[in-house]
Amino acid sequence: MGKTKCCDQHGVKRGGWTPEENETFVEYINNHRHGSWRTLPKLAGSCFLYRCGKSCRLQWINYLRPDIKRGPFTNEEENTIIQFHVMFGNRWAVIASQLPRRTNNEIKNYWNTQLKKRLPQSGSMMHSVVKPESPSKYHTAQWKSVRVEAETRLSMESSLLTSLPTSESKTRSHYSLQLWNSEVGNLFRMIKGNSVVCRSNNVSEASLSSKLESCSDVTLQVKNIESGTLVNKSQEEQGIGYKPKLEDGTIESKSSYYELLDSSDSALNIFLDMNDDQIGSSGQNESFLDTLYGKFD
């Protein structure tokens, strides 16, 4: 539907807010509460502002609200951001809800200017996917192809699931988070529309980059997506056996590889077994997490 830009009116001021404007604005809000943002400047009349309501709202939420915490992010806040970004991607509002005194904008800026730079660059994991004509087919095809790809790469991720101390791994939320943080979860999120570079707190940059490096060694041939068949089989399907590289460049033993494959395959199947209602929007709703938890109860 066509919408008029709220700031297209004549006489609407733009740009940075002056201290006087801020002061008057806060005073007005304290006396009247904001009500409708769009009508606020009119209601406020000549006492302040030739600002559009949207600008007022933003200024209040991001700058003037009394409960905003300013200043550098603590390590704890940083970890929270990273953790939730892994789970929810660029859903700043969701992440901000975990840091109640921080604003979406602040978190977004902090991510883009600080945290993002520290993350390793992901390779093009979807490079071999053939893009069908319709979005729904594309969605299905992506998921199918990534599942196949995942099956060739699970060994690298499985160690995350199997290396936890027993006591820790028994905590369902921790395990679920671990799973969600895992490459399987990452692949799943990519299909759901979040192209997020996954970085678990439990994975060092070195190991992750090692993983990504080894990923590039795996050639994936998934062409006939509609029929669900593989035109060209990958090496391990031909019995050659894919051997993940370790950080020191050595090759992981075949036996451990196959042991690990099992657990991650199960993990992938858990995601696959969930329907869209359970998953919700990128897996952020509570029923999704409950469903996920339920898989381990």
Added chain:
DNA sequence: AACAGCATCAACCGCCAGTAC
């Protein structure tokens, strides 16, 4: 001291979903 390039962050833009009419 002057300039260029980079980093930061406040502010804006466009889109979307919910809601009122």
Added chain:
DNA sequence: TGTACTGGCGGTTGATGCTGT
């Protein structure tokens, strides 16, 4: 039921400050 309005969100931009040469 369709349209318009509003609030909210994420992406992007531009002004400003900082740093290196």
